[in-house]
Amino acid sequence: MSAQTTYKFGMPFGAAGGIVDLVPHAIDTFLNEDNTGVMKPGMAVVKGTAAGIGVKLPTANTDVFEGITVNDRTTEYDLDGNIRVMKGSALGVMRYGKIYGRLATGAAPAFGKPVYFKYSGDEKGCFTDSDSSTLPINARFVSGADNGVAMIELQQSNVVDANTTYTLPAATNSALGGVKVGSGLTVTADGTLSVTAG
Numbered sequence: 656m657s658a659q660t661t662y663k664f665g666m667p668f669g670a671a672g673g674i675v676d677l678v679p680h681a682i683d684t685f686l687n688e689d690n691t692g693v694m695k696p697g698m699a700v701v702k703g704t705a706a707g708i709g710v711k712l713p714t715a716n717t718d719v720f721e722g723i724t725v726n727d728r729t730t731e732y733d734l735d736g737n738i739r740v741m742k743g744s745a746l747g748v749m750r751y752g753k754i755y756g757r758l759a760t761g762a763a764p765a766f767g768k769p770v771y772f773k774y775s776g777d778e779k780g781c782f783t784d785s786d787s788s789t790l791p792i793n794a795r796f797v798s799g800a801d802n803g804v805a806m807i808e809l810q811q812s813n814v815v816d817a818n819t820t821y822t823l824p825a826a827t828n829s830a831l832g833g834v835k836v837g838s839g840l841t842v843t844a845d846g847t848l849s850v851t852a853g
Contacts, residue, residue: 668801669755672696672726675797675806680752682725684745685710694740696726697757697804698780699772699792700748710748713774713790720772720792722748723756723809749809753797756782756807764796764805782807 672695674680687694688703688711701718703709710721724740725747733739740746758764759773759781771789773779782805783789784796798806826832836842841849 668798669804669806670696670726671698671755671757671804672724673755674725674727674749675753675755678753680754680809681750682727682747682752683722683750685721685748687711687740687742687744687746689740689742691742692737692739694724694746695738695757695780696724697755698724699756699782700724700780710746712780713772714779716774716788716790718774718790720790722750723754723807725749725754751809751811753806753808755804758800758803758805759783762800762805764798764800766797766799768796770794770796770807 669675685700685703686705686709688705688709694700694712699713700710700721700723701713702721703711710724713720726738727747731739731741731744756770757780759778762781762783764770764782764784768784769791770782771785771791772782773786773789775788785791792809793811794807794809796805797808823833824830826834836848839851841851843849
């Protein structure tokens with residue numbers, strides 16, 4: 656008698672373009688300017704020719720990032736179960752919040768790493784942790800890779816890479832910056848600078 660000893664049909668933790676959770680997020684509606692079947696959920700899209708109305712997949716390093724395409728109730732599938740975002744159809748684009756992004760081959764996301772998207776080749780619009788043909792976005796990975804996707808947190812304010820140390824520039828006559836306390840000066844614990852009499 657034989658028995659099944661392995662179970663390898665686990666569900667992935669998310670689908671490309673899926674909303675991760677209910678934290679505050681913004682999704683705007685745009686029109687797809689790419690040909691039918693090219694655009695997919697979970698991809699980076701950039702400003703189209705009709706600014707503020709249309710979006711398309713990136714094609715150059717000067718493209719302006721708009722957001723990540725959402726897989727929602729308006730997503731259409733063909734008879735074989737393949738996603739077919741029609742040219743000219745409306746699609747949701749997450750501007751900020753948490754979403755599952757479609758990964759490029761070889762991407763190695765990890766919690767806190769900055770997010771980049773490809774703007775050329777067969778994987779344009781897919782996300783990675785950087786290479787020579789990518790553009791950075793205001794986001795960070797909040798998971799590793801699973802079944803070709805990773806959780807991405809799109810920020811409303813600038814993201815600082817946790818591995819980057821900030822260096823305060825020196826003050827000049829025309830720019831604010833850091834200074835060292837020299838002779839004849841004292842500074843208190845709260846940062847108050849005073850001149851020493853003498």
